[in-house]
Amino acid sequence: MTNGIALVLNCGSSSVKYQVVDTAQEAPLASGIVERVQDHTEAIREVMTTLEADENVDLAAITVVGHRVVQGGDIFTEATVVTEDVEAKIDELGTLAPLHNPANLKGIRAAKEAFPGLAHVAVFDTAFHTTMPAPAYTYAIDKDVAAQYKIRRYGAHGTSHAFVSQAVAELVGRPVEELKTVVLHLGNGASATAVDGGKSVDTSMGLTPLEGLMMGTRSGDIDPAALIHLGRQGWTFDQLDDLLNRKSGFIGLTGMSDMRDIETAFDAGNADAQLARHVYAHRIKGYVGKYMAVMGGLDTIVFTAGIGENDSAVRLECMQGLEGLGIVIDPERNAGRKKVATLISTDDSPVQIWVVPTNEERAIALQSIAAAA
Structure with missing residues (x-):
């Protein structure tokens, strides 16, 4: 270096x-x-x-x-x-x-x-994901239309996913080339990436950062026909854009986009907050299972970014029920915010679960210095 x-x-x-x-x-x-x-x-x-x-x-x-x-x-x-x-x-x-x-x-x-x-x-942000194979980045639409308008999955948060997947390899003491990892970058924007041998092979964000996981104000995955339906009711493109990017996700379901406020409401028995967090965890679990299948196995799961590093309740709900896949979280290790890299799975969990604080600025600095050398 x-x-x-x-x-x-x-x-x-x-x-x-x-x-x-x-x-x-x-x-x-x-x-x-x-x-x-x-x-x-x-x-x-x-x-x-x-x-x-x-x-x-x-x-x-x-x-x-x-x-x-x-x-x-x-x-x-x-x-x-x-x-x-x-x-x-x-x-x-x-x-x-x-x-x-x-x-x-x-x-x-x-x-x-x-x-x-x-x-x-x-x-x-997209560079790390350029290693995805064609089946992962290709949308099943008319190929000529896709080529003309450059419609494909590009992903985002790549700098974070690259940094964290390398960091967890060092933590477990194995070459990154040997590991199959799912990185969960959970912040106001959220994305999941399958990292196989240090390379991105699939990711949840698509043509834009709108696709994939539910986020603070973004819908994540949604049936495209829902937009066609709204368009036929008179909604404009700008209105649809505003709905999906700024008035959906947590703010759409609860009126709140800050996870700390949502957790307070959840604990107070607020039904909207409880449903929203359950939807969030449900989608994350789905991507973990999908990427385990895509890679043909899984060695590590890594939580990172604002919610991933600080919200132990989200981490716990996302991992509970996955024991049959060899994913066993330790509630005591998981408790609290994590300012440093922390193992939160049990000792006998076949898949190690980590919280690793991301540092995109450091990653950008390292890459910039190397590129300019």
């Missing part, structure tokens, strides 16, 4: 998250967020000003700027140094991620102006 110091940027449409990572240290040198962004150039300047005043950061020591980019399509299979051609392709792929890629690209261009002497590297 090549050590170095990287500035990691995650530029959204209205915010810029940043972190300065020294890969020789576990903790970041600095981190923060600029919110209510109207102009990405001004936002990056604000980041620079903040870092210049931070005694823990030497701007001259930063060797690379790593940029999170959501959609790399089937073009970008690894972290890539940003050139004009790469920028053009990120722009073209904006049709597949209209809420993300345009903002990611604005951030890249603003950062290149602010840090003209540094290498800039794009790290794509």
Whole structure:
């Protein structure tokens, strides 16, 4: 592994998250967020000003700027140094991620102006999933239509899934090439991935991050005919988009999107909250079983991200009832939030269950430094 110091940027449409990572240290040198962004150039300047005043950061020591980019399509299979051609392709792929890629690209261009002497590297959420075989990424629609409009499963959260699947291999003391792992990235956005031998072979998110597991405000899997039905009742495309991406999932079923609020309501006997969590766990169990079948076995299950790391009740419900598959959770080990990697299965469970905190910024830093070397 090549050590170095990287500035990691995650530029959204209205915010810029940043972190300065020294890969020789576990903790970041600095981190923060600029919110209510109207102009990405001004936002990056604000980041620079903040870092210049931070005694823990030497701007001259930063060797690379790593940029999170959501959609790399089937073009970008690894972290890539940003050139004009790469920028053009990120722009073209904006049709597949209209809420993300345009903002990611604005951030890249603003950062290149602010840090003209540094290498800039794009790290794509989709890159880890480009190893999926055709049966996993192909939708059963007219093949010419799919090819023309680039309709296929791309996945997301790839940086997190890659980081966590590698980390759990080190924890169990086996080469990642030998392991069959299901990674459950459970946050406001949620996805499951089957990782066989260190490679993604299937994932729950699809053409967009809408498909798959139920999420904070997204529906996850739904019969497409439901949308046709609503369209025939007069619903517009914008209304359907708003329904599925912003008014569904936990907020659609309970009026709440924060899992902490839902757990409080669940414990108080709120029927909507109880149903919502049962739906959530039911879907997660389904993907665990599916991916065990896809890989022909299973060695480890890993919970990560905000809910995965902090909600022991969700973890317990997701794993209970799977004992027949060799998945046996230990309620005592599982209890509480997990700030460090923790084994939560029983000693005699054939499948080990872990909670592993994700660190996407560190993963982006490591990939960016390697790509720029």
